[in-house]
Amino acid sequence: xxxxxxxxxxxxIEPEDSTTDVVTPDENDNANADSELKTDLSVLDSPKIxxxxxxxxxxxxxxxxxxTGAARRVGREIALAMAERGLGVVVHHGTxxxxxxxxxxxxxxxxxxxxxVSADLRDPxxxxxxxxEAAAELGEVTTLINSAAVFQNxxxxxxxxxxxxxxxxxxxxxxxxxxxxFIRQLGEGQRGHIINILDWRAQxxxxxxxxxxSTKAALSSVTKSLALQLAPLIQVNGLxxxxxxxxxxxxxxxxxxxxxxxxxxxxxxxxxLVDAINFLLDSDFITGEILNVSGGEEL
Numbered sequence: 001x002x003x004x005x006x007x008x009x010x011x012x013i014e015p016e017d018s019t020t021d022v023v024t025p026d027e028n029d030n031a032n033a034d035s036e037l038k039t040d041l042s043v044l045d046s047p048k049i050x051x052x053x054x055x056x057x058x059x060x061x062x063x064x065x066x067x068t069g070a071a072r073r074v075g076r077e078i079a080l081a082m083a084e085r086g087l088g089v090v091v092h093h094g095t096x097x098x099x100x101x102x103x104x105x106x107x108x109x110x111x112x113x114x115x116x117v118s119a120d121l122r123d124p125x126x127x128x129x130x131x132x133e134a135a136a137e138l139g140e141v142t143t144l145i146n147s148a149a150v151f152q153n154x155x156x157x158x159x160x161x162x163x164x165x166x167x168x169x170x171x172x173x174x175x176x177x178x179x180x181x182f183i184r185q186l187g188e189g190q191r192g193h194i195i196n197i198l199d200w201r202a203q204x205x206x207x208x209x210x211x212x213x214s215t216k217a218a219l220s221s222v223t224k225s226l227a228l229q230l231a232p233l234i235q236v237n238g239l240x241x242x243x244x245x246x247x248x249x250x251x252x253x254x255x256x257x258x259x260x261x262x263x264x265x266x267x268x269x270x271x272x273l274v275d276a277i278n279f280l281l282d283s284d285f286i287t288g289e290i291l292n293v294s295g296g297e298e299l
Contacts (some may be wrong), residue, residue: 081274195236198219
């Protein structure tokens with residue numbers, strides 16, 4: 001297992017519609033800002049990675065799903081749903097080691113196969129390699145669900161390079177490099193699915209969450225481009241959730257939002273997001289689509 005040297009998740013800021021284990025803010029940053037994350041992205045300027053030889057793969061014939069940000073919240077529910085589909089599950093997490101191990105043990109106790117891997121998506125290429133090296137213990141990955149995200153709000157006067165870099169790395173570059181590793185290990189002629197978890201804000205941005213929203217909008221574009229590039233064997237789709245789970249420090253916030261902003265006048269649930277994922281995985285004729293699971297909030 002690869003271990004990321006980052007602060008504990010208990011200090012993190014959760015996305016209000018979080019499916020994920022998010023990157024943790026630096027406690028020494030400016031108190032006037034939401035939370036500034038420092039990261040060295042020099043790795044992004046290094047030479048292009050040459051195609052790697054395949055890692056030693058398990059003799060298990062069960063197909064495998066990689067779920068990023070899978071240790072907690074909705075990411076955990078996605079991972080459990082993949083196990084219920086009969087897939088081996090790679091439980092990626094940041095620093096939620098205890099939660100990830102509990103989830104892996106639960107899947108195994110129910111007759112499934114799973115492995116946990118800690119990798120820091122702020123270093124997206126190295127994290128992608130680590131995740132798929134762990135996946136090789138289980139078998140061939142046929143499903144990649146890019147769920148992990150960082151979600152922070154900062155007005156224009158307080159935006160700096162650190163804030164931009166961490167959103168860019170986790171929300172956009174990590175899904176790209178994970179997709180790269182995904183296609184490199186996929187067997188010739190093997191079909192596969194990539195599902196990117198987006199946000200309804202990517203289609204109707206507001207005044208808030210400027211950098212976050214721009215990275216999710218970019219990932220929406222990547223989703224459509226990869227759908228064209230990887231067809232016909234790999235289907236690439238996106239899900240744009242709305243009020244699925246409230247922030248852990250504002251448990252009634254979604255109910256307030258439902259009254260004022262959601263046409264269906266209610267919040268969603270993790271099950272509804274999981275049902276949408278299963279719908280996409282069951283289809284062999286949907287690709288390049290962004291499916292809103294938001295109660296109409298993007299309208």
